[in-house]
Amino acid sequence: MSIAPLYFAFPGRLDTLTGGYHYDRQLIRELRQLGLEVATLSLSGRFPFADDRALQEAGETLSALPDSALVIIDGLALGAFDETALAPVRAKRLRLVALCHHPLALESGLDPAQQRRFQRSEQRALQAARAVLVTSAHTRRTLITQFAVPPERVTVARPGTTRVPFARCQGQPPRLLAVASLTRRKGHDVLINALAPLQHLPWQARFVGGREFDPAWSDELQRQVNRLGLHSRIDFVGVVDETQGEFQRADLFVLPSRYEGYGMVFAEALAAGLPVVAARAGAVPDVVPESAGLLVPPDDVQALTAALHSLLAREELRRQLQAGARLAAGTLPTWSDTAACVARVIEDAALL
Incomplete structure (x- = not known):
């Protein structure tokens, strides 16, 4: 692919052992295998419960990117952005692709005020994006119906899996x-x-x-x-x-x-x-x-x-x-399938 370098932003450490970070790591690896230049940007680990300093630093990080830069931002950070952090995107200086693993407002254990705050911030951030990547059809429907994201902007890029031997399932006890x-x-x-x-x-x-x-x-x-x-x-x-x-x-x-x-x-x-x-x-x-x-x-x-x-x-x-x-x-997608889907979205976003 012959598009400009891609920036991939995430909160904290990319080697964090959760499913969302595993998705990010595998996607970055596969996009590089496709020939894309991918630069990683580590935002504050305080996201999604970001304080003013974390939001200001996120805005400064994005402001330092070159004009027309294409940037994917993981939703664990993006969903908590305020207007200060979104300013470089609002000014249409950057081309934003949002990656939403699942809406922050639907996380368990939040009080009503936190849910309302995440609902507002995530909806604002998603509507500023040129394209939105989600990991399931269920999340796509949720963003369309509950976050007012236009359907044509939302693409499902299911996580890949690696082909492995089957477990024997002969434990005594199970x-x-x-x-x-x-x-x-x-x-x-x-x-x-x-x-x-x-x-x-x-x-x-x-x-x-x-x-x-x-x-x-x-x-x-x-x-x-x-x-x-x-x-x-x-x-x-x-x-x-x-x-x-x-x-x-x-x-x-x-x-x-x-x-x-x-x-x-x-x-x-x-x-x-x-x-x-x-x-x-x-x-x-x-x-x-x-x-x-x-x-x-x-x-x-x-x-x-x-x-x-x-x-x-x-x-x-x-x-x-x-x-x-x-x-x-045998029906599960591979990580190369995931990356091919995302690469198409990136190419379209780069041409908008």
Whole structure:
């Protein structure tokens, strides 16, 4: 491709171990493979709960870019921009492509004032963009209906997956795997409560994910496990550099997130051929087909207990969903597919 250099802005460190940052890293790598020159810009790690200094620094970073520069800004920062940070875009000096993994206002644990503030700031920022990238059709519909983004500006660029060997799924006892940062939106508290009545069945669970985003919540989850006598059944693993080994050693993936803009870990579970148990929330039904998993209402502990009981007590059902997951794995996009989609959007935005 013969377009001008691309700037890619994100909050904090690009090597942060979350799904959104993994998407950013893989996309940057693949765009470079396509021949694009991509320069990375690290904004304040205080986003999305940015203070005045973080917003001023973001504006200064963008102001330093050359005229007509094409810049992708990760929504974790962009969604919290104020008019000062957006000034170089408002002046039409920069060509902005927004990347929205999921709307900030839909994050769990926000108070009404925070939700309203993010709704206003994200809508303002998205409408200033020449194009908007989202990771699922669900998020596209949300931005169109709830954030007044014109449909023609929004493109779905689903996260890619890497082709991997299928997990053997022969654990004795079965190993349940949850991969997610320990935040309220991911629903670990619901999962812990759902597992408590199933102590008569053989199983072990591994919660893989960092505590740093909400340490107080992480501590409460550990206390919950201790209160319910599950400390010998649930292992808080923390952050791991490479999660593929966790997927390969698991028998079942379970994560009852309260909302997902896409849910890359569900696609990674399918890529490994794992049956999935999840909440029917956000884009999860778009990722996990009925042939590969059981979906329950969000925050429904009893329904989640019933779904887990079915899979733990009925090996034939587990094998049936395992086969469905293996079939679904073949339909998942690759990261080169994702980058090709984004490259088309970038080229169009550069010509506007």
